[in-house]
Amino acid sequence: MSGGSLDREPTVIARTVTRLVVPVILVTAVALLLQGHNLPGGGFIAGVLTTTAFALIYIIYGLDYLETELLHRRPTVPFGTGTGIVREYGNVFAAGLAVAGGGGLAAVALGFPFLTQGVAFFEGVPVYHEFEIASAVVFDLGVYAVVVGALLTILAVVGAE
Amino acid sequence: MQPSRTALLALLVVPFLGAGLTPLVYRVLGERTAYYAAAVAAVCLGLVGSLYGTTGTVVVPWIPSYGVSLALYVDGLALLVGTLASGVGVLVFAYSGGYMHGEPGQAKYYATLLAFMGSMLGVAFAADLIALFVFWELTSVSSFLLIGHYQDADASLYAARKSMLVTVSGGLFMLVGFLVLHDAAGAALGEATFRLAGEGSMLANADAMVAELRTRGLLVPVLALVGLGAATKSAQVPFHIWLPNAMEAPTPVSAFLHSATMVKAGVYLVGRFRPLLFTDEWLVLFAALGLATMTVTAILAVAASDIKELLAYSTASHLGLIVAGFGLSGVLGAETGAFHILNHALFKAALFLVAGIVAHEAGTRAIDDLGGLYRDLPVTAAVTVVAALGMAGLPPFNGFYSKELLFHAAWEVATEAVAGGGSPLWWLIPAVAVFGSVFTFLYSIRFLMLFFGEKPEALGEVHSPPVAMTAPAALLGALALAVGLGGVTATAGVHLAPVEAFVGSVVDGTVVAAGDHGGHGNFSYHLPTKVTPYLLMSALTVGVGAAAYPSFDRIRDGVRAVRAVDPLRPNWYYDGTVHGLDRSAAIDIVQTGQLRTYVVALSLVTAALTLGAYAAAGTGLPALVAAGLEPALVVVLLVAVVGAVAVGAAPSHIAGVLTLSIVGFMVAIFYILASAPDLALTQLVVETLVLVIFLLVLDKLPAFYGSIPRLRALRDGLVALAVGATVTVTVLLSTAATPEDVIAAYFVENAPVPAEHGPVFVDAGGGGNIVNVILVDFRAFDTLGEISVVAMAALSVVTLVAMRERGEVR
Structure with missing residues (x-):
């Protein structure tokens, strides 16, 4: 398992390209997430794109790479449900649901119906001059987290099989 | 005297609320949760006590369109069963504190026992047949959980299943009896009602009900159906067999459910229906x-x-x-x-x-x-x-x-x-x-x-x-x-x-x-x-x-x-x-345990139901409209068709997956040409992810399965044709309909930033991307539901795949 899910070792080209491409994908995903309100994009697309980046890492570098190299720890039981990275993915989508639902409840607290979204404009911001912030961004962030957490959970659990 | 509405509703809320809080309380109190549960039961006993001397009905609407309400009725019989449920409850919870010392699964135990107590109180006070049935089955379910408390023992599992099968199936017969009564009430009382007790109810018009049932020849069937419900619950011959097995439960449960309360639900039912029938x-x-x-x-x-x-x-x-x-x-x-x-x-x-x-x-x-x-x-x-x-x-x-x-x-x-x-x-x-x-x-x-x-x-x-x-x-x-x-x-x-x-x-x-x-x-x-x-x-x-x-x-x-x-x-x-x-x-x-059997059945049933529905509704096929079909679009679609054919003819899995993605990417281009960039983006990203996951999986599959028998190929081809025909007809029908675009017009009008606006506003979407504004603002509730489904899917994968080693099969 630790050598990667493929029986053959991936080529140097594949490894190098992955190293270059993954950060680009992640930045693109964040851009799509943030611009979603006015241009094509949004939480769901950004989430799926982020998952794709992680899936590439899983394929090229193996399932344990993320834990050993990024989190600097030894994966214990591979993908046991109570421990390891699957649990953290679970926390991600749980937090996403909480953010999305909590944002809706915040509207209730302010006296609007559940999940009402508002927009605020700020004048005189440097560079932008006029800057728009929609409360829907919070909701989109929740969607993003749920999609990333859930898809990665599925990917990790199924990948470990 | 009319019973207090607050007390009566609190009586039903308190036990379930207490059950919901039990896991949290257990973290704080540990084994002393028994006394917390006993306190909840004591509150219920106090509430029942406050109802003494009152008679009457309290109604909370539930499903008005079907005439179903959460009607609660107080009289001597209800108070007796209510007193037993809460009073014996107090004692049993206190006793559990000693008996369950060091036993596993205590949080679950107390939560279920409290939920049971709430259901039993519901059975005692329910004056609506549907509400009665719901609480009735809830007692069966909680009894099932309590009998099967020792999940490792085969005898417990056998006993729990047996009690569940016997009492729940009896309850279903009872439900049929209730529906017959409901129907008869329509003729006897002037309007069909589920109300059992109180004003304008079946009990208040017992003679008319019996006469109506007798003329329809339904009196004996109703007696038998309701009797089956009571007999299974109260362990009457020959349905007594589940009760001795139920003794696998911890003894406090036996004392509570299987002597003082749950089995009394059956005799309560007999007593309740006695004046009616x-x-x-x-x-x-x-x-x-x-x-x-x-x-x-x-x-x-x-x-x-x-x-x-x-x-x-x-x-x-x-x-x-x-x-x-x-x-x-x-x-x-x-x-x-x-x-x-x-x-x-x-x-x-x-x-x-x-x-x-x-x-x-x-x-x-x-x-x-x-x-x-x-x-x-x-x-x-x-x-x-x-x-x-x-x-x-x-x-x-x-x-x-x-x-x-x-x-x-x-x-x-x-x-x-x-x-x-x-x-x-x-x-x-x-x-x-x-x-x-x-x-x-x-x-x-x-x-x-x-x-x-x-x-x-x-x-x-x-x-x-x-x-x-x-x-x-x-x-x-x-x-x-x-x-x-x-x-x-x-x-x-x-x-x-x-x-x-x-x-x-x-x-x-x-x-x-x-x-x-x-x-x-x-x-x-x-x-x-x-x-x-x-x-x-x-x-x-x-x-x-x-x-x-x-x-x-x-x-x-x-x-x-x-x-x-x-x-x-x-x-x-x-x-x-x-x-x-x-x-x-x-x-x-x-x-068969083989995916293909289920897929064939599922596809054929879906196709048959859909086409059958169109036929039953007498829908005709609309004429094909070729106008507006640009050359670029035609080329893209043709490539997609070629890709689809290539999938069927692919000699290996790798080739199949790659050609399949041709179809996917062509659909994405189709979206772009149809000026739907968001859809195209989504399609592209999902297509990419699917391709990547396929690559992850493919390595583990055999390169090729070998040739398949001609007969099976024919069968699969027919199934594919049927599904394809269904989808085609559905697409034709759904695109031919041109409803007035009220909703679309509303979205177009309200999604962007209004021409004149203050620094903060909530009545418009304020975004240039209508699709996204719909998703996160106008239809945010739908999206919340969808991401919940995504989260549930992930949870079920974790449960099915990673936890399958746990549980019954060791």
Whole structure:
């Protein structure tokens, strides 16, 4: 398992390209997430794109790479449900649901119906001059987290099989 | 007086709320959660107490379009069952604190037990048939969880499944009966209603209901359907088989659910419907059912080898007695049922707690290994004397009075029927009552003798139980004794007024308004002062019982020999049926365990249903419109078609997946050409992810499966054609419809930033991307639902794949 899910070792080209491409994908995903309100994009697309980046890492570098190299720890039981990275993915989508639902409840607290979204404009911001912030961004962030957490959970659990 | 709406609703909310909070409380309190649960039960008991003296209905709308409401009705009968559920609940929770010490799964245990208590209170107070059914099944479900508390033991799992199958299927029959009643109420009362009690309800118009049912020829079916529900729940013959197995549950559960409360739901139902459905057919059906149960299970109790098994059969037997009481006519019948519900709950809950103490302290429940326990457990022995003699029906203990009422009622019914020209077979009723009672006497004395006589050598040291365990048993025993002694003092003119008034109010709830004459609310009981036929029946019972007791062992062996004959055992039929269903040939054909079988079935059914619906609705195919089809679009679509054909002809999985993604990417381009960049982006990203995941999986699959038989290829081709045709027709139909674009116009108008706006606004989307604004603003609630589904999918993958090693299969 630790050598990667493929029986053959991936080529140097594949490894190098992955190293270059993954950060680009992640930045693109964040851009799509943030611009979603006015241009094509949004939480769901950004989430799926982020998952794709992680899936590439899983394929090229193996399932344990993320834990050993990024989190600097030894994966214990591979993908046991109570421990390891699957649990953290679970926390991600749980937090996403909480953010999305909590944002809706915040509207209730302010006296609007559940999940009402508002927009605020700020004048005189440097560079932008006029800057728009929609409360829907919070909701989109929740969607993003749920999609990333859930898809990665599925990917990790199924990948470990 | 009208009951307080707040108190009544709080009564239903508090237990469920308490159950929901239990896991959190358990983290803080640990094993002392027992006292938290007891406090919740005490609150409920207080609320029930606050309802005393009130009668009436409180209605909360539930599903108005179907006429279903959460109607709650308070009367004596409801209060009796409510008091038992919450009162015995307090004691059982306190007792659990001692009994469950060091046991696994306590948070689940207390939460389920509290939820059960709430469901039972719901059953007691529900005045709407649907609400009653819901609470009824909730008690079955919580009972299932509690019986299966020890998830590692096969016996527990078997018992839990058995009780679930028997009681839930009985409940479904009952539901059918309720629906028939609902329908009949439409004709009898002018409007179809589910309301059972209160104003304008079925009970208030019992005569019209019975007349309507009789003209439709549905009276006996309704009696049978409702009777099945009651009989399965109250363990009446031949459905008594689940109750002895249910003793696998922890003893407090047995004391609570399987003696004092849940099994009382069935007899409660009989009592509740008695004023509505009492007729000659009712008398024959329920008197026969009750007496048969009382006798058969009393005989089986004699053959028991385990103290809890003995108590289980005895519970079924006493439930039979109550059903028989409600089955017999007149005020006497109602009094028998009502009074015995109370008496039985007192002495039987006490005996179960005693059984728990014995099992806990002596370390065994085998009847033959126990004896002479009074030296080590003096308090428990005293409780047993009171409770067991009450169970035997000896004066002056409480069970005597209700049994005497049964004999009285049976005698009256028989003499009246025979005097009215009935057949002498009516004498069977009192005869069987006496016959069954002899066995009741026998096993009651046998249970009592666990505490007397010589202590067997093999029985080791018997510890003394904690106060938390003896106190509830002693309290129940004291109450039973008080009720019994109340009869003695009543003979001298001093009545135990609260008990008599209470039972009187219960009787009021179960007497037939027109048929039963007199006796409303003025129930009283006392020792017999003169010699009557029914006193002689009691004397006969005790005399024969005492004479037969010395040869108890021989009677027991005889019963065991008869019990060993397979076709006489309902269990034999149950096991055979369940096993047969489990391993029938049909299952092997339907459940092949291969994905392709399920996919074929699913696709064909979907196609057939969809096309069938179009045909049934008489929808015609719209004409194809080729206008607006640009050359670029045609090229893209043609490439997609070529890709689709290539998928079918692909020689390997890799080629198949790659050609499949051609189709996907062409669809994305199609979206771009149709000016839907968001959809295109999503399609591209998802397509990429799927491709990547496929690459992850493909390496593990064989490169090629080999050629498939021609016949199967043909079959698969036909299935594919059918599905394709369905989708094509659906697309044609759905795109041909051009509804007025009210919603789209609204979105287009409101999604962008309005021309004039303040710094902060909430009435418009304020975004340039309409699709995204719809997703996160206008339809955010839908999106919330969708991401919940995504999260659930992830959870189910974790559960199915990663946790499959846990649980039942080890």
